[in-house]
Amino acid sequence: MSGALLEARDIAVAFGEGAHRRVNVLDCASISVHRGECVGLVGHSGSGKSTLARILVGLQAPLRGEVRWRGSPIRPGDKSLGRELQFVFQNPTAALNPRMANWELVSEAAALLTDVRDRRGRMFLAKAMFRQVALPADALRRYPHALSVGQRQRLALARALAVRPQALILDEPTASLDLSVQAQILDQLLAFNLAGGTIVLVSHDEAVVRHLCTRVLKLNNQRIEEA
Numbered sequence: 001m002s003g004a005l006l007e008a009r010d011i012a013v014a015f016g017e018g019a020h021r022r023v024n025v026l027d028c029a030s031i032s033v034h035r036g037e038c039v040g041l042v043g044h045s046g047s048g049k050s051t052l053a054r055i056l057v058g059l060q061a062p063l064r065g066e067v068r069w070r071g072s073p074i075r076p077g078d079k080s081l082g083r084e085l086q087f088v089f090q091n092p093t094a095a096l097n098p099r100m101a102n103w104e105l106v107s108e109a110a111a112l113l114t115d116v117r118d119r120r121g122r123m124f125l126a127k128a129m130f131r132q133v134a135l136p137a138d139a140l141r142r143y144p145h146a147l148s149v150g151q152r153q154r155l156a157l158a159r160a161l162a163v164r165p166q167a168l169i170l171d172e173p174t175a176s177l178d179l180s181v182q183a184q185i186l187d188q189l190l191a192f193n194l195a196g197g198t199i200v201l202v203s204h205d206e207a208v209v210r211h212l213c214t215r216v217l218k219l220n221n222q223r224i225e226e227a
């Protein structure tokens, strides 16, 4: 293997049953991400970006191909992987337990995966993370259903950052944000990257990708090409 931090080789994915309904989304798609890179992943709607992102973090098994994290095949459900690699969904609502207050949600992954455990520590962390992603402090004790889509997206990002992972995979993290908030989020992502964190950023927004990414890949015809 190549010494990449995260690597996917010859990934194939198809949805549907039977010869006629079968849709090949990815075929022989390969990607290799090195430590400290910020790689942009672009491609038209439906080209398979979110599918590839889920495969890269082990949430979905490919039909063919293999994903390696630090040279070893990833095992879905491996808790230690979550400590190192965090994923923010394109639609974060499904990943946010509606019965947990926002401050609990933001510190939940960190509490499970790191040594931040007690209530005071979790609240302290949640407050700091809320500031980082420009969420108002009065939303700490509210619930995710009372947030806007863009606020929920930032809540999910704050939760991922709170774990202090080595790498972040972000699926359209700025899609619902106005420009000033978007700028603050991009600053946070840049700071994460400059501190050594690795990013794979899925985005439709060319300006965002050009601003942040050191390399841009494009999903086209079920494969990944240098853009």
Ligand SMILES: Nc1ncnc2c1ncn2[C@@H]1O[C@H](COP(=O)(O)OP(=O)(O)OP(=O)(O)O)[C@@H](O)[C@H]1O
Binding pocket: 015, 016, 025, 043, 044, 045, 046, 047, 048, 049, 050, 051, 052, 090
């Ligand atoms: N669970 C599923 N069952 C059937 N088809 C699916 C499923 N998930 C995705 N697809 C199909 O796979 C293709 C790729 O979807 P994916 O969500 O990965 O695209 P995308 O590039 O992320 O699009 P967008 O830019 O709109 O988010 C689409 O044609 C989609 O309809």
Ligand SMILES: [Mg+2]
Binding pocket: 049, 050, 051, 090, 171
């Ligand atoms: Mg998508």
